[in-house]
Amino acid sequence: MAEIDQTAIRSLRSLILAGERYRQTVAEQTGLGITETQAISSLITYGDRGQHELAVDLGLSSGASTALVDRLERQGIAERYPHPTDRRRTLVRLTEQGLDVVRRSGDWLAAALRDVVPPSEMGRLAETLTTIAEQLNQESSRLAAKEDVSREA
Amino acid sequence: MAEIDQTAIRSLRSLILAGERYRQTVAEQTGLGITETQAISSLITYGDRGQHELAVDLGLSSGASTALVDRLERQGIAERYPHPTDRRRTLVRLTEQGLDVVRRSGDWLAAALRDVVPPSEMGRLAETLTTIAEQLNQESSRLAAKEDVSREA
DNA sequence: TATTGTTATACTCTATAACTATA
DNA sequence: TATAGTTATAGAGTATAACAATA
Numbered sequence: 001m002a003e004i005d006q007t008a009i010r011s012l013r014s015l016i017l018a019g020e021r022y023r024q025t026v027a028e029q030t031g032l033g034i035t036e037t038q039a040i041s042s043l044i045t046y047g048d049r050g051q052h053e054l055a056v057d058l059g060l061s062s063g064a065s066t067a068l069v070d071r072l073e074r075q076g077i078a079e080r081y082p083h084p085t086d087r088r089r090t091l092v093r094l095t096e097q098g099l100d101v102v103r104r105s106g107d108w109l110a111a112a113l114r115d116v117v118p119p120s121e122m123g124r125l126a127e128t129l130t131t132i133a134e135q136l137n138q139e140s141s142r143l144a145a146k147e148d149v150s151r152e153a
Numbered sequence: 154m155a156e157i158d159q160t161a162i163r164s165l166r167s168l169i170l171a172g173e174r175y176r177q178t179v180a181e182q183t184g185l186g187i188t189e190t191q192a193i194s195s196l197i198t199y200g201d202r203g204q205h206e207l208a209v210d211l212g213l214s215s216g217a218s219t220a221l222v223d224r225l226e227r228q229g230i231a232e233r234y235p236h237p238t239d240r241r242r243t244l245v246r247l248t249e250q251g252l253d254v255v256r257r258s259g260d261w262l263a264a265a266l267r268d269v270v271p272p273s274e275m276g277r278l279a280e281t282l283t284t285i286a287e288q289l290n291q292e293s294s295r296l297a298a299k300e301d302v303s304r305e306a
Numbered sequence: 307t308a309t310t311g312t313t314a315t316a317c318t319c320t321a322t323a324a325c326t327a328t329a
Numbered sequence: 330t331a332t333a334g335t336t337a338t339a340g341a342g343t344a345t346a347a348c349a350a351t352a
Contacts, residue, residue, distance in 0.1 A: 008275050009262045011282035014198050016176070018286040018293070019169035020191060024212040025293040035319075038173060045167050052333055059177045064320050066335055071319095088328045088333045108296065109162045112289035116281055122161050125281065128269055129164035133171040136265035140171070140178040143261065188342075205310055217343050219312055224342095241310045241351045 012132070022112075026105045032075065035060070035068055037101070040077065040094065044102045048093040050083065077101065165285070175265075179258045185228065188213070188221055190254070193230065193247065197255045201246040203236065230254065 026037050035058065042057050043049070049057075055065035069092055072078040077098040083089035094102070117125050179190050188211065195210050196202070202210075208218035222245055225231040230251040236242035247255070270278050 005263060005266070005275070006259075008266050008279040008282070009259045010198065011279040011286070012262050012266060013194055013259070015168070015282045015286040015289075016172035017191070017194055017198060018289040019172045020176070021210075021212065021293050022169065022289050023173070025296050029296055033319080038170070041166055041170055045163065045170060050333075057174075059174065061321055062334065063322075063336075067319075083333095086329070086333085090334070106159075106162045106166075108292050109165050109289075110158060111292045112285055113158075113161050113165060114288070116284045116288065122158070126161040126164040128278065129161075129168045131269045132265055133164070133168040135267070135269065136168075136171040136175050136262075139261050139264045140174050143178050143182055186342080203310075214344050215311060216313075216345080220342075236310095239310085239352070243311070 018112075022108070026101075026108070030101055030104075032077070032101070033071070036072060036075070036077065037105070039068060039072060040098055040101055041105075043078065043092065043094050043098070048091050050089045050091055051080075052089070054092060072098075171265075175261070179254075179261070183254055183257075185230070185254070186224070189225060189228070189230065190258070192221060192225060193251055193254055194258075196231065196245065196247050196251070201244050203242045203244055204233075205242070207245060225251075 023034060023037060026032075027034050030037065032040075038058055039054060042054060046057065051065045051069055052062065054060075054069075055062055058065075058068075060068065069078065069080060069090075072092070073080065076095055078092050078094050080090045080092055083091055113122070113125075176187060176190060179185075180187050183190065185193075191211055192207060195207060199210065204218045204222055205215065207213075207222075208215055211218075211221075213221065222231065222233060222243075225245070226233065229248055231245050231247050233243045233245055236244055266275070266278075
């Protein structure tokens with residue numbers, strides 16, 4: 001059992017590394033920075049959001065988030081638009097050009113998923129990957145919260 | 154079919170994002186930088202290597218690789234040792250302290266894998282994750298090579 | 307000649323902190 | 330008072346290029 005767990009941990013570690021290498025490749029292929037392509041991924045995955053929420057999601061400070069969205073706008077990848085009721089907030093959405101990056105990079109991800117399981121099992125695999133992502137996010141949140149507590153102590 | 158593919162692509166994208174957030178959390182929890190923890194992951198996953206191979210793996214320049222290994226040595230995480238036959242090369246290996254980071258961060262990964270599939274299917278899941286990682290790496294290599302060609306043209 | 311690694315310089319990106327506007 | 334976002338400054342990390350040592 002423990003042996004299988006170690007194998008599973010190793011497989012997830014290698015997938016995370018492969019994801020980071022993919023991220024660099026996407027950045028090089030599109031001429032964008034690492035953080036820009038992460039923001040694009042985050043926006044398409046979780047939808048339009050305010051800069052603050054985007055910053056928290058990517059682990060950035062508010063100042064870095066302002067600079068990030070500045071770069072995205074300058075490159076025509078995303079754009080700011082006002083929050084309908086809260087005039088403090090600025091929401092961010094992908095432009096057509098940003099969606100094009102999503103489509104191209106999505107094709108490259110599809111290549112990584114080709115033939116790993118029979119088509120009939122692809123739906124179940126997707127559910128499994130999503131569950132792992134959710135539990136990994138939960139674990140990250142748990143650890144980040146623990147650090148905050150120790151800081152206050 | 155195409156619909157399932159889009160779902161699968163979305164699930165992989167979210168897992169890659171979760172992996173990047175996990176990376177940041179590990180860096181914060183250990184007091185190391187992002188690149189340092191990537192190097193640790195790479196060394197434990199693919200074994201000891203020369204600085205050049207490590208640099209290629211992480212997408213770094215040779216100068217950045219020197220600075221990286223300098224930092225790892227200063228923090229007691231890894232150490233240089235001479236290649237047995239090629240005196241140009243310097244190999245890098247994790248110290249006991251580096252292995253401790255591997256163990257701690259491995260526990261956090263284990264938490265993400267808990268209960269996603271029955272124990273009897275964990276071995277098969279590990280194989281699937283490893284295959285996805287390999288194919289994603291292949292795709293990254295293919296794209297990087299394509300860029301090199303276009304540069305020469 | 308090609309490869310591995312080091313050094314020096316400039317640049318990009320981010321954190322911090324002080325600030326404005328709105329809730 | 331608290332929150333969202335901007336700006337200015339300083340610092341960390343990287344790419345580039347020139348270099349030394351070895352294959």
